[in-house]
Amino acid sequence: MTDEVIWTTLFPDEIWRKILNYVPSASTLVAFKKASKFGLRVTAGLLSGRILIAAGRKAHVFDAETYQLIETLEDDASAIKCSKFSRNGCRVITSSYDTVKMWDSVRFISLLQLRGHTNFVNACAFSPDSSRVVTVSNDGTARVCDSEHGTLLFILQHTSIVYCCLFSSDGSRIITADRNGVARIWCALTGQIQLTLEEGHTRELSCCSFSHDQNHVITSSFDKKVNLWNSTTGAIEKTFRHKGAVRSCAFSLDDKCIITAGDAWTVCIWDVQDGTLQRTLEGHNSVVSSCCFCHGKRCIISTSFDRTARIWDFHTGEVLAKFEFRNWALSCDFALLSHR
Numbered sequence: 001m002t003d004e005v006i007w008t009t010l011f012p013d014e015i016w017r018k019i020l021n022y023v024p025s026a027s028t029l030v031a032f033k034k035a036s037k038f039g040l041r042v043t044a045g046l047l048s049g050r051i052l053i054a055a056g057r058k059a060h061v062f063d064a065e066t067y068q069l070i071e072t073l074e075d076d077a078s079a080i081k082c083s084k085f086s087r088n089g090c091r092v093i094t095s096s097y098d099t100v101k102m103w104d105s106v107r108f109i110s111l112l113q114l115r116g117h118t119n120f121v122n123a124c125a126f127s128p129d130s131s132r133v134v135t136v137s138n139d140g141t142a143r144v145c146d147s148e149h150g151t152l153l154f155i156l157q158h159t160s161i162v163y164c165c166l167f168s169s170d171g172s173r174i175i176t177a178d179r180n181g182v183a184r185i186w187c188a189l190t191g192q193i194q195l196t197l198e199e200g201h202t203r204e205l206s207c208c209s210f211s212h213d214q215n216h217v218i219t220s221s222f223d224k225k226v227n228l229w230n231s232t233t234g235a236i237e238k239t240f241r242h243k244g245a246v247r248s249c250a251f252s253l254d255d256k257c258i259i260t261a262g263d264a265w266t267v268c269i270w271d272v273q274d275g276t277l278q279r280t281l282e283g284h285n286s287v288v289s290s291c292c293f294c295h296g297k298r299c300i301i302s303t304s305f306d307r308t309a310r311i312w313d314f315h316t317g318e319v320l321a322k323f324e325f326r327n328w329a330l331s332c333d334f335a336l337l338s339h340r
Helices: 003-010 013-020 026-035 037-042
Strands: 049-055 058-063 069-074 082-085 091-095 100-104 109-114 121-126 132-137 141-146 152-157 162-167 173-178 183-187 193-197 205-210 216-221 225-230 236-241 246-251 257-262 266-271 277-282 288-294 299-304 308-313 319-324 329-336
Touching: 049 082, 049 299, 049 308, 058 091, 082 121, 082 329, 091 121, 100 132, 132 162, 141 162, 141 173, 162 205, 173 205, 183 216, 216 246, 216 257, 225 246, 225 257, 246 288, 257 288, 266 288, 266 299, 299 329, 308 329
Parallel strands: 121 162, 205 246, 288 329
Antiparallel strands: 049 058, 049 329, 058 069, 082 091, 091 100, 100 109, 121 132, 132 141, 141 152, 162 173, 173 183, 183 193, 205 216, 216 225, 225 236, 246 257, 257 266, 266 277, 288 299, 299 308, 308 319
């Protein structure tokens, strides 16, 4: 009799799945998954790609293969503006009015609450190694904290409301975007400013992102433009013009494409090399608030004020899944859960 038959006989899959929710580390789950076909089966929902959607006071975690809801994380205080996975998918960070919360996304328990901002927290992000987090707020600051204990490391002072933040792929730099139409690149270790990107937009910025090779950044704005900047010189290399205000932008994993979304109710796919519009994804019935790539499946996720989130096939534009909520869907993210 095989081990698989023995363990299945002792406990059915449903009992095993409940037991696994109390396993203390993702690495243990990964080892269990790899040990046998039995382990692969009973951890299927726990260790696959995950989709994260913030709507109202809740951040919803879905399985990226089946599109089934796995768990919901709820903020008791106010609506969640932003929710992001750590790179390994083991943790989630959410931001609401003046509070930032960190969650274990394997056991779905609250780990830590970060305080310090004095106004609405607009965005949050993990460093690539998950050791630090950056948050930005209407109070005109970005705060960089240790993710283990929530210790404040330093504050990045701005002259206006800050709407977006992100670490570079190697964790050495942070980019922020503010209401004055200025993006800044900071040293993630010292908090010193390295580069200021200005005079490229005429209205407030909504989003910013590093390319994965770190050679470029993109910024989106309510001036209906997305600019591609050289991250070393600060020169604008391309401008992508839209029909409405742009609220979100992101690079594909290979940096060959960017996606943008906003007040035109669409998601646009652009070729970075020649700056041409490759495809427009239509279907939302209101402002598209955020968009991101689902790297493992070459899909795109979008959220909207129409209270839905959609999963699109990158190549065909087909809607693969649609999630409906009671509130505006404001933020989306994707991660592959791993032990690293």
